[in-house]
Amino acid sequence: DGGITQSPKYLFRKEGQNVTLSCEQNLNHDAMYWYRQDPGQGLRLIYYSQIVNDFQKGDIAEGYSVSREKKESFPLTVTSAQKNPTAFYLCASSARRTSGGQETQYFGPGTRLLVL
């Protein structure tokens, strides 16, 4: 079955700790995205990557970092600089853009990050 997997489902962070959220896809998609979801605020873009070894900041990148060493994987690190990390984090991917098109984004099941 093709799809997007995120792990862990729940993650607890202590003060001053960096934590990494995993996102893997086997859809052969070129682009991958990280969104943060807070109650009543919808989804906000953290980072996105259109190809391997390249990524761009989204609207709320401060306190986060990413890497894209493989097409299938796009891990997100929440650093200690992120002062309010409690949220639901969603990873998405999409296929290569066709001419003039807007490809559909497909989402993983999410990781809920909580601060101890």
Added chain:
Amino acid sequence: AQSVTQLGSHVSVSEGALVLLRCNYSSSVPPYLFWYVQYPNQGLQLLLKYTSAATLVKGINGFEAEFKKSETSFHLTKPSAHMSDAAEYFCAVGNTGRRALTFGSGTRLQVQP
């Protein structure tokens, strides 16, 4: 620049009643529009997508949406609500310039028996 406004953070309907979830967008270029559904503690699932081929778009689970350029709207409807429709619904806009989507703040649909 692009943005999405979803009117009504909570909507409650009776089972069997019409569902209407409102979405208005702002985009400086022709938009692509999406509706996604999210069940508790899960990811988002695509309901339907507008790509300029037809203004009335049919999606999964009996939902449909109509693109109205003059009103900059893309409201989601379903003729008869089912208990299983209870979830949060997100409208999103994209365009050929910006690859990532911009999401509305969501509307939580409750279905009363």
